Amino acid sequence: MTESIVNKNLVRHSQWCWFTGFRNASGEVCDAPDDSSNGYYHRYFLRSEMIPVEGGKGYTLKAWSAVCLCALSFFDETGTFLSKNTSLSQSALQVGASFTSPSDAAYMEILSWLPMPPSGYLFTCLEDVGYKHLYKLEEGSSPTAFTPAPEDAQDQYIPKFNTRPKNDPEAARQLVSCAESYIGHGWKYGNAQTLHDTMTPTGPSVSYLKSDGVKQIDCLTLAMLAVGGIPYFQSKYFCSSFLWRSAKYYEWGLYSQQKFLEGFARWIYENGWEIDPGENYRNLQAGDLVFWGMNYRKTNYEKTKTSFRGIDHVGMFTGRWLRDTVPANGRSDDGLLHPQTIEISNTGNIVVNNFLDRVSSESGGSSPPAGCSVEFIQMFARIPLSSPYTEYDSNAHMNTNNVIYSSHYQPSVVVEGNGKRINIDIYGRNAAIWERGDISANGVVETSNQHQLHTNLVPVFCVAKNLERLRELGFIVYHFFWYDADETFISETTAWADSVPEGAAYYRLRYRKINATPWTDEDIALFKKHQAIQPYWRGNAQSGTGTALDDGDDPSVAQYPQGYHSYAYLETVIPSGSYIGRHNGRYAHTSDGLVWTELPEADQAKLVALRIGDGENNIYIPNGQHVKLTRRRID
Incomplete structure (x- = not known):
């Protein structure tokens, strides 16, 4: 008699609990490599171990792989073959097929295969057990969420030949x-x-x-x-x-x-x-x-x-x-x-x-x-990865003028103290990628027109900045193309609307030169030097009231590239010989790696809020600390 555990999975998926070979309607097993009895081969079919069941009891079998199909064989308490159930359809197995075991059954066996539509079978092997062949057999008539058999949970601690250590x-x-x-x-x-x-x-x-x-x-x-x-x-x-x-x-x-x-x-x-x-x-x-x-x-x-x-x-x-x-x-x-x-x-x-x-x-x-x-x-x-990656190292990036190219993410910060205030400034330019080409009336990107410059899809909360300066340089924005969350085109406008079109989640922006000549590489370089598309709450629209077209300039950052500005100015002064790092999920400082002192909540918040921007980032550490920024989390 089986142990009564609510929702217990009675099917083990450890490879040593499964066997190759087909069991026919007479209960005979065809498992020899050259055995073609009834046209079946050992390489098409897998059989589970004998699973204890109670005679005349209701069970539900659900296939948790959407590609496997199975038949059930039943045996008495001596292991003598009783009958075979071949009526389970793939659609029924997907939602949970209920059946009642024969009254004199003490064991059952699952015969599993991978059908090859419209007819035939795919090759399979024991290594496919657990994902191509994945089942849950439980008492009752209602299938429940997949759980491994209790014995399988123990087997996971037994190493296999192809078990590799996990990467950092x-x-x-x-x-x-x-x-x-x-x-x-x-x-x-x-x-x-x-x-x-x-x-x-x-x-x-x-x-x-x-x-x-x-x-x-x-x-x-x-x-x-x-x-x-x-x-x-x-x-x-x-x-x-x-x-x-x-x-x-x-x-x-x-x-x-x-x-x-x-x-x-x-x-x-x-x-x-x-x-x-x-x-x-x-x-x-x-x-x-x-x-x-x-x-x-x-x-x-x-x-x-x-x-x-x-x-x-x-x-x-x-x-x-x-x-x-x-x-x-x-x-x-x-x-x-x-x-x-x-x-x-x-x-x-x-x-x-x-x-x-x-x-x-x-x-x-x-x-x-x-x-x-x-x-x-x-x-x-699994390819071995040697260590996490430090995106920015102030010592290593001095010869690049502290410029890095990256995707937008939240960094982990490590700072070696020098007895001065810690200030970290990150200035970036673009949340958009600019490319030559036009956009058709139905919002489809075209590539042949060298007289136009357009963005990729930009979230509607991002604003285009420095328009007046760009006009002075001979560049003008003249079309917006709106798209919903599924990137389906909605409409086109010749200026930023008073309100974003209903359902719009993205837009593309199209620029041209005032003199209507093609864009050269030099033009694009000059354009990118002065142009910025960033979320409206960043850079020079700090109040959160910025619109999609923002001509304002913040004089306090005029010496830096316009656009994205993320910064952390800490109140805590870290002496030489100590450093700030993450300890138990919080920022703290230490001198020996053993005793850690957490930073005040205000400084915690500043470091957590720090962000690397999409594209080019200019990073400044004005007080000369050694700072490392490591990828932590994509927003």
């Missing part, structure tokens, strides 16, 4: 933010930048970074730039004079570069970095990689099936579990949390967040995300 959580989070810095900058799917990479630090020419004037990227490029430690604002995409390969912005950017996805996947495997995702992905950490392949529905299947595991796509786990509202993922919002990814699509916004357990019946052409269903996951991997 701060470094792992930074790796994800590095990848996500590529979201939203206007992309086209393409791999010419990879194919023409000569493996030198300078990388491909600017012409190969774009297609028809639009920046192009593919899944390998995104993965390699993130693993190489190069966020968007420090990449060749942002500034064509920056390095491409071998730029080590992050301390973990130590790894060889690969031109092709097959080589990248094989290189990871040969380094021993493949990992077991664990039951319901519980072993995964932010920054872990997931590889898809062997999708027979894709148009490039014949070309990729002979590559390493047939891999043709890679994404990165963000570490977040969120509700899935993406219609193409084969499920409406089910109210459950799913593991999120950052990856490349071949349509839409190109650099996107998605979910690694998604289901898709689409062919997907030759590229993701369509066609990258969970049943086609081929490998998970």
Whole structure:
């Protein structure tokens, strides 16, 4: 008799509790490699261990993987086969299929497989247990949230051959933010930048970074730039004079570069970095990689099936579990949390967040995300990260005039005292990226017109500043294009409206030269020197009453680039030999690392409020302290 625990999962997912082979309607097992009895092969089917049940009792079985299907076999107390239940449909398993065990049953077995529509089966193996084959069997007729079997919770402490230590959580989070810095900058799917990479630090020419004037990227490029430690604002995409390969912005950017996805996947495997995702992905950490392949529905299947595991796509786990509202993922919002990814699509916004357990019946052409269903996951991997990344070090950045390029984030601050007041000033220019090109009447970005300059999508709470100075220099703003939260075009105006259009969440701003000539590189450089788009409460609109067009200038910061200003002027004076750092989630100072004294609440608040801005940041430490700013949290 089974132990009565409310909502207990009776199915264990440890690999040693499952077996290969098919059990037929007579109760016979076909598990030999060359056994083709009834047309079934050991490589298509997995069987669970014998699960104790009570005869004549009601149970509910729910498949927590959207791609598996199963049949149930029942046995008496001597282990003699009784019957087989093959009536469970995939749709019923998704919501929870209820059944009553035979009156003389003492054990049951789950036979699980991955169907290949319209008919047939996909290859599977024991390593797929826990995510492609994932079930909850419980007493009663109402399914409840997934929980592992109590025995599985104990098994997680037993190391497996491919168990790797987790990375420093701060470094792992930074790796994800590095990848996500590529979201939203206007992309086209393409791999010419990879194919023409000569493996030198300078990388491909600017012409190969774009297609028809639009920046192009593919899944390998995104993965390699993130693993190489190069966020968007420090990449060749942002500034064509920056390095491409071998730029080590992050301390973990130590790894060889690969031109092709097959080589990248094989290189990871040969380094021993493949990992077991664990039951319901519980072993995964932010920054872990997931590889898809062997999708027979894709148009490039014949070309990729002979590559390493047939891999043709890679994404990165963000570490977040969120509700899935993406219609193409084969499920409406089910109210459950799913593991999120950052990856490349071949349509839409190109650099996107998605979910690694998604289901898709689409062919997907030759590229993701369509066609990258969970049943086609081929490998998970964790690349070792050496340490968290210090974005700014006042000693190391003196030769760059204390200028860094970054994404907007909240830093952790470390300051070595020198007996003087600690003042930290961060001045930035742009919450927008400017690019040549026009915008059509329906809000679609066009790239052929060199007489126009436009922004990417800018939140409506951001304001354009220094308009009078820009007019003096020969530049004028003349159109606004409004979009809702889904980035759907709403309307166009020739000036900032008295009120933001209803439903507007973003806008694009379009500039031209007063003399109507094309924009040169020199024009754009001069324009960016004086232009700034920032949230209205920052910089010279501190009162919070700024409008989207703000001509005011703050004389107190006139010597610095206009726009974003974040600062922390502390009251606490730290003597030489002591430093400020984070201790137990709070800012404190110490001289020996053992005894810590927390800063007053006012100084705590100032350091917590400090922000790095998007794009170029000029950082000033006027009293000469040694200051380090490390990525902490993206706002």
